[in-house]
Amino acid sequence: MNLRQTISICALCAASFGAFAQAAPIGYVKTLSGDAVIVGSSGEQAADVGSAVFAGDRIRTRANGSLGLTLKDNTMMAIGPDTEISVDEFAYAPASEQLRLGARIMRGTLQFVSGIIAKLRPEAVTISTPTATIGVRGTRFLVKVAE
Amino acid sequence: MRRHARAASIALLLATLLSGCAPRSYLVLLENTDGSTGKVIVEGSDGRRQVVERAGDGVSLAASPAPVATTPETLSSDFGPAMAALPPPPTSFLLYFETAAARLTPESRNQLPRVLAQVRSRPAPDISIIGHTDTVGSNADNEALGLVRARTVLKLLEAAGVTAREITVTSHGERNLLVPTADNTDEARNRRVEVTVR
Numbered sequence: 538m539n540l541r542q543t544i545s546i547c548a549l550c551a552a553s554f555g556a557f558a559q560a561a562p563i564g565y566v567k568t569l570s571g572d573a574v575i576v577g578s579s580g581e582q583a584a585d586v587g588s589a590v591f592a593g594d595r596i597r598t599r600a601n602g603s604l605g606l607t608l609k610d611n612t613m614m615a616i617g618p619d620t621e622i623s624v625d626e627f628a629y630a631p632a633s634e635q636l637r638l639g640a641r642i643m644r645g646t647l648q649f650v651s652g653i654i655a656k657l658r659p660e661a662v663t664i665s666t667p668t669a670t671i672g673v674r675g676t677r678f679l680v681k682v683a684e
Numbered sequence: 685m686r687r688h689a690r691a692a693s694i695a696l697l698l699a700t701l702l703s704g705c706a707p708r709s710y711l712v713l714l715e716n717t718d719g720s721t722g723k724v725i726v727e728g729s730d731g732r733r734q735v736v737e738r739a740g741d742g743v744s745l746a747a748s749p750a751p752v753a754t755t756p757e758t759l760s761s762d763f764g765p766a767m768a769a770l771p772p773p774p775t776s777f778l779l780y781f782e783t784a785a786a787r788l789t790p791e792s793r794n795q796l797p798r799v800l801a802q803v804r805s806r807p808a809p810d811i812s813i814i815g816h817t818d819t820v821g822s823n824a825d826n827e828a829l830g831l832v833r834a835r836t837v838l839k840l841l842e843a844a845g846v847t848a849r850e851i852t853v854t855s856h857g858e859r860n861l862l863v864p865t866a867d868n869t870d871e872a873r874n875r876r877v878e879v880t881v882r
Contacts, residue, residue: 565849565882567771567807587808587849603765607882609812611774617766632856646766648714650773651722668709669728669745676713676722678736679763682745683708 562589563627564608568615571601595623598645612638612652612662620645629654638662647680649673709745710752712759713738717773774882775802778862779837781875784820786832788840800844802881809848810882813837815855818874819867823857830855837877 566575566588573584576595582588584596590606598604598620605615610629616622626639636658642665655662655675662673666682713736715721723737726749734749736742742752760767777799779792803809815830815837834853841851863873 562850565808565810567882568769570765570769589849603769605769605771607771607774607810609810609882611880611882613771613773615766615769615771617763617769620766632854632859646763648763648766648770650716650770652774655722666709666745668747669726669749671711671745672725672727674723674725676724677716678714678724679712679759679766680745681708681710681762 560591562609563592563624563629564590564606564612566590566604566606568603568605570603571618572599573597573602573604590624592627593623593625595621597621608638608652610638610652610654612654613648613650614640615648617646620647622647631657636661640664642666642680642682644682644684646682648677649680650677651675707744707746707752710742710754711736711745712742712754713740715739771882772806774880776878776880777802779877779879780872781833781877783870783872783875784829786829786836788836793840796840796844799841799879799881800846803841803846803848806881810850811841811846811848812852812854812878812880812882813841814878814880815853815857816860816862816874816876816878817858818871819858819861819865819869821868823859827855827857830857833875833877837879841879 566584566586569584569586574581574597575584575588575590577591584604596604598616598618600618603617607613621643622640624640626637628635628637636654638654638661651662651673655673659674664671664673711724711726713724721739723735726734726743726745728749729747732748734743742754743749744752777795779795780789781787782789813834815834817826817829834855838851838853861874862876863871865871
């Protein structure tokens with residue numbers, strides 16, 4: 538098989554599995570303290586250790602809550618109390634070179650530890666806040682967003 | 685005299701701005717666990733950019749971002765819960781295979797208890813198992829062989845009683861070599877399955 542055939546077949550796979558990819562979890566809640574909810578397409582549910590997170594879900598912690606999640610590319614996001622975040626775009630298919638992580642923090646505190654997407658394609662990871670956009674180049678940082 | 689007083693009060697004001705009042709929205713870069721430091725680029729709505737590349741340096745998340753000073757005290761009071769909520773970092777294992785076969789080398793078979801221990805030590809573990817081959821043979825055959833190897837590891841883990849929130853099994857065939865080689869090269873380090881426990 539030559540290179541061009543490989544690329545076109547992969548592009549076809551990516552296109553046909555696009556809908557499926559959106560329906561697969563992008564990560565799981567690994568740590569939880571206090572109260573938090575996940576707001577997804579099927580409504581709002583209490584978060585628990587092991588809860589699946591899908592692209593587009595909003596995660597909210599209460600005043601007593603904190604929560605840590607690990608995404609499929611090994612990115613870790615840990616959020617403090619009174620925080621709201623979402624991971625709106627997530628594509629992790631290194632074999633077909635589909636790599637993108639776009640997250641948002643609306644308010645609260647976040648510790649972010651980047652994973653494989655940031656290693657393979659540094660410009661593909663961005664986190665937006667109400668006032669600024671953060672371009673992530675393979676690293677660990679803390680963000681606080683006050684309302 | 686008056687000029688001195690004014691200079692002193694301006695200096696005091698600057699010191700207060702830099703140390704006393706951390707901005708309401710800001711970012712602080714941390715060192716990675718391996719001691720390296722990456723960088724972040726913060727762009728405000730006015731299009732101005734601030735690059736942060738030294739651990740401990742901070743930047744305001746304003747329409748026009750600017751450097752800010754922080755103290756360990758403000759960081760721990762602002763970020764204590766977010767720092768405590770960090771999950772255990774994912775761990776990866778490389779398991780190697782005999783030539784052209786789906787049989788683990790004896791050394792790699794001996795690694796399986798370590799994989800199991802990792803899975804059992806974690807909250808709500810999820811696992812990915814990715815099969816790889818060397819470049820001997822066709823792309824299509826190697827894609828299939830990589831999948832057979834990955835499934836072999838899955839069966840061994842399941843036989844040992846592994847349970848996880850999710851286990852994904854995929855093959856990269858010969859597309860993702862650990863050691864770059866020419867085509868049709870027998871390379872033991874490329875005949876592997878990577879197991880990542882999250």
